[in-house]
Amino acid sequence: MSRVLVGVKRVIDYAVKIRVKPDKTGVVTDGVKHSMNPFDEIAVEEAVRMKEKKIASEVIAVSCGPAQAQETLRTALAMGADRAIHVEVAGAEYETLQPLHVAKILAKLSKDEKADIVIVGKQAIDDDSNQTAQMTAALLDWPQATFASKVEKSGDGLTVTREIDGGLEVIKTKLPAVVSADLRLNEPRYATLPNIMKAKKKPLKKVSVKDLGVDIAPRIKVLSVEDPPVRQAGSIVPDVDTLVAKLKEGGHV
Amino acid sequence: MIKSLASFVKLVNKNNVFLEQVRYASQALPQLSSEKYNIHRKDFGRIESSDVDYFRSVLGQDRVLTEESDVLPYNVDWIKNCRGQSKAVLKPKSTEEVSTILKYCNERKLAVCPQGGNTGLVGGSVPVFDEIVISFSLMNKIIDLDDLSGALVCEAGCVLENLDNYVRERGLIMPLDLGAKGTCHIGGNASTNAGGLRLLRYGNLHGSILGVEAVKADGTVIDCLRSLKKDNTGYHLKHLFIGSEGTLGLVTKVAIHCPVLPKSVNLGFFGVKNFENVLKLYKSAKSKLGEILSAFEMADFDSINFTAKNLKLPNPISDYPFYVLVETHGSEETHDGEKLTRFLTNEMESGLILDGTVTSEPAKMQTIWNLRESIAAAGLVGGYVFKYDVSIPLKNYYDLVPILKKRLGDKATKVFGYGHVGDGNIHINVTVPQYTKEVSSMLEPFIFEEVSKLNGSISAEHGIGFRKPKYIHYSKDQSALGLMKDLKQLMDPNGILNPYKVLPDHI
Numbered sequence: 001m002s003r004v005l006v007g008v009k010r011v012i013d014y015a016v017k018i019r020v021k022p023d024k025t026g027v028v029t030d031g032v033k034h035s036m037n038p039f040d041e042i043a044v045e046e047a048v049r050m051k052e053k054k055i056a057s058e059v060i061a062v063s064c065g066p067a068q069a070q071e072t073l074r075t076a077l078a079m080g081a082d083r084a085i086h087v088e089v090a091g092a093e094y095e096t097l098q099p100l101h102v103a104k105i106l107a108k109l110s111k112d113e114k115a116d117i118v119i120v121g122k123q124a125i126d127d128d129s130n131q132t133a134q135m136t137a138a139l140l141d142w143p144q145a146t147f148a149s150k151v152e153k154s155g156d157g158l159t160v161t162r163e164i165d166g167g168l169e170v171i172k173t174k175l176p177a178v179v180s181a182d183l184r185l186n187e188p189r190y191a192t193l194p195n196i197m198k199a200k201k202k203p204l205k206k207v208s209v210k211d212l213g214v215d216i217a218p219r220i221k222v223l224s225v226e227d228p229p230v231r232q233a234g235s236i237v238p239d240v241d242t243l244v245a246k247l248k249e250g251g252h253v
Numbered sequence: 254m255i256k257s258l259a260s261f262v263k264l265v266n267k268n269n270v271f272l273e274q275v276r277y278a279s280q281a282l283p284q285l286s287s288e289k290y291n292i293h294r295k296d297f298g299r300i301e302s303s304d305v306d307y308f309r310s311v312l313g314q315d316r317v318l319t320e321e322s323d324v325l326p327y328n329v330d331w332i333k334n335c336r337g338q339s340k341a342v343l344k345p346k347s348t349e350e351v352s353t354i355l356k357y358c359n360e361r362k363l364a365v366c367p368q369g370g371n372t373g374l375v376g377g378s379v380p381v382f383d384e385i386v387i388s389f390s391l392m393n394k395i396i397d398l399d400d401l402s403g404a405l406v407c408e409a410g411c412v413l414e415n416l417d418n419y420v421r422e423r424g425l426i427m428p429l430d431l432g433a434k435g436t437c438h439i440g441g442n443a444s445t446n447a448g449g450l451r452l453l454r455y456g457n458l459h460g461s462i463l464g465v466e467a468v469k470a471d472g473t474v475i476d477c478l479r480s481l482k483k484d485n486t487g488y489h490l491k492h493l494f495i496g497s498e499g500t501l502g503l504v505t506k507v508a509i510h511c512p513v514l515p516k517s518v519n520l521g522f523f524g525v526k527n528f529e530n531v532l533k534l535y536k537s538a539k540s541k542l543g544e545i546l547s548a549f550e551m552a553d554f555d556s557i558n559f560t561a562k563n564l565k566l567p568n569p570i571s572d573y574p575f576y577v578l579v580e581t582h583g584s585e586e587t588h589d590g591e592k593l594t595r596f597l598t599n600e601m602e603s604g605l606i607l608d609g610t611v612t613s614e615p616a617k618m619q620t621i622w623n624l625r626e627s628i629a630a631a632g633l634v635g636g637y638v639f640k641y642d643v644s645i646p647l648k649n650y651y652d653l654v655p656i657l658k659k660r661l662g663d664k665a666t667k668v669f670g671y672g673h674v675g676d677g678n679i680h681i682n683v684t685v686p687q688y689t690k691e692v693s694s695m696l697e698p699f700i701f702e703e704v705s706k707l708n709g710s711i712s713a714e715h716g717i718g719f720r721k722p723k724y725i726h727y728s729k730d731q732s733a734l735g736l737m738k739d740l741k742q743l744m745d746p747n748g749i750l751n752p753y754k755v756l757p758d759h760i
Contacts, residue, residue, distance in 0.1 A: 015615035031516075035614035190569035190610040190617070193523075193601055 039121025048080035078191030096218035103135035133180035337380030356472025369441025375718025409440025432626035446496030448714030453675030515582035523609030524573030552671035
């Protein structure tokens with residue numbers, strides 16, 4: 001049986017309206033409701049289902065971030081992860097933390113914890129990078145099965161259905177491997193009350209980046225964060241002729 | 254990018270129930286109300302081309318709709334229950350225009366039907382015969398918000414959700430919230446004294462509406478639009494326009510008190526063994542959660558499972574005979590969290606809560622609320638639904654559901670009950686493959702007689718509208734009805750405002 005490491009990121013809840021900071025260095029996060037990245041929730045759900053199907057022996061949730069990342073880990077534990085690792089990254093360091101850094105951390109932890117499968121969401125809804133799974137696989141030199149919409153055990157490895165442009169691709173991979181979860185992989189469960197209570201007592205280990213020996217010096221610099229352009233208001237035209245005339249005027253037909 | 258993804262996720266979650274409703278509602282046209290309920294047209298004037306010319310001279314070409322296909326949506330209510338035969342829709346943009354229109358209609362004895370978001374459930378918002386529809390959709394300006402007192406002043410056609418978004422950005426919330434918030438208008442909310450999900454915490458509109466501007470049948474503008482919390486100067490006339498469903502005057506502006514935006518919100522969704530335990534849990538929630546309790550809702554097994562199945566929404570927990578939804582609004586997360594944990598631990602141990610989930614994540618809360626709010630629309634999928642909205646003293650709150658199940662037998666697809674336990678208000682829905690007079694006569698007046706026996710109200714929050722005037726006597730004494738009739742006579746002597754609604758012909 002396999003040990004599964006699942007990466008979870010704390011992001012601004014998708015139901016919250018995003019506001020850009022006045023100095024354009026980022027978005028406002030203070031006093032804003034956060035929750036687990038929805039794609040990571042799908043990853044946790046898949047890992048827990050693997051355990052329920054006896055494909056996995058243990059599910060370890062990992063999150064990199066400030067102290068509040070522990071709330072996200074508790075959610076993963078309440079969903080059914082067995083234990084959690086909080087990699088402490090706070091303040092300015094967290095603001096410049098990139099997928100490459102996270103991939104290095106996940107790769108190191110995968111070795112330390114002797115994981116056979118790493119599952120992460122295909123991307124986080126805050127920075128939309130879609131890089132962590134691929135980079136982790138490269139650093140570990142493991143096969144990768146990204147954009148998974150179905151994961152099945154087959155022989156010693158996995159059969160993974162991938163969402164690709166124009167359809168689905170089915171691949172087989174040996175273990176160990178890195179999987180990234182796409183939207184249709186599953187519908188994550190709600191943590192039930194007994195499990196929420198139990199999660200409070202499950203082990204949660206804190207480690208520092210230094211302990212892991214990972215260099216998280218920034219590689220990129222954010223120049224400016226801007227609001228998307230405001231859509232211009234539409235107008236109602238009285239008849240089809242005017243519509244066609246307007247379209248011609250705008251060079252659309 | 255963030256925004257596009259968020260909306261994508263939302264789309265997948267099928268959050269937009271009202272879109273679904275519109276789709277279902279468009280499938281077939283209901284029978285004409287006048288035929289379905291055998292109503293006779295009163296002796297009003299009939300709209301002529303000279304009238305249309307006059308309205309166009311006041312409103313311009315675009316704001317007078319007379320094409321049949323343009324007028325149709327205004328003639329039909331969204332639960333496919335009523336259909337009127339109006340020939341014209343007027344869309345005023347100001348109180349003055351409303352006044353001018355009414356003055357003219359009153360002189361010509363042309364009946365009118367005011368319409369907001371047309372989300373009413375008792376046929377009050379659609380015409381019965383050829384009443385001219387006055388749509389408030391273009392009167393949607395926010396006039397003022399005092400962020401210190403919380404007083405919001407706006408026009409009647411503002412959509413509730415837009416107002417809520419507006420005041421939320423300024424640290425406040427609207428004092429009412431209901432499933433139809435994305436469509437309903439504040440003027441309609443005021444005219445129908447809409448209740449909703451948080452009445453338990455923030456009170457009803459007679460309390461939170463500070464002032465009203467309304468136009469009487471003869472075009473007189475009644476200005477009671479003060480934003481004061483206390484104002485004991487003479488008769489409290491604003492109350493005449495709150496809940497009178499457009500029969501005494503048309504509400505054109507409201508001043509409403511907005512409470513502070515809660516910093517900490519939690520939502521729990523629980524499975525409960527029986528209704529007795531629902532009541533015990535309510536008692537416990539009131540004492541253990543105290544001032545942070547903002548909603549206590551219940552739904553029976555069929556309400557939730559029928560909704561989850563029909564609208565393909567996820568049910569966060571497994572099957573239970575009853576479901577309870579508890580929401581808290583507070584100002585401090587740790588304080589609320591501690592209280593909630595104590596409540597949950599106690600009631601899990603006591604067995605009142607069999608299972609459940611609790612969250613403070615906005616997206617998850619939205620999904621759970623969405624399931625609860627969608628129950629109202631679920632019955633419309635592939636059939637017809639008889640809807641009842643009644644207040645019953647809590648100890649008998651759920652009695653009618655099993656009684657109706659037994660009475661109807663296999664004539665009903667489902668009979669389910671859900672509602673605002675905190676307000677003693679239950680919604681009972683009876684779904685059938687299609688409307689039949691037989692089922693209708695088995696339900697009415699039976700259900701109202703039963704409610705009356707239990708000392709309840711035959712209309713808790715939906716109003717009387719077109720559907721219930723003949724049953725109003727089950728809840729109101731002759732003396733009260735007599736005074737209502739006198740008021741109507743005084744304020745609308747020609748009876749042109751929303752006729753066939755609220756008061757029965759013979760009192």
